[in-house]
Amino acid sequence: MEPKFELGETVMTWYAHESLHPLDVVQCLNRHVHGDWGELCDDDMKANDRALREGSRLLSAYTDRLRTKFWIITEHDRSSTTVLLPSDY
Secondary structure (H helix, E strand, O other), X not given: OOOOOOOOEEEEOXXXXXXXXHHHHHHHHHHHHOOOOXXXXXXXXXXXXXXXXXXXXXXXXXXXXXXXXXXEEEXXXXXXXXXXXXXXX
């Protein structure tokens, strides 16, 4: 399956880097780029599907194997993607 969009430069906040299991981050980045938005409500998933068509920001939410919740956000112009904890926002 082809990716639905480009991630651009991929960065991670310091707290996310220190808290998350790296293999889970890689797997979830792959899910994100293929349109699997993780643990979002239906309205947020639909908003992401619209954002793919309209060029808006994309947000996914996941939980790693240590039960740490984290987000992946790709900017509207697809120039960058950030992995962060909700507390980093």
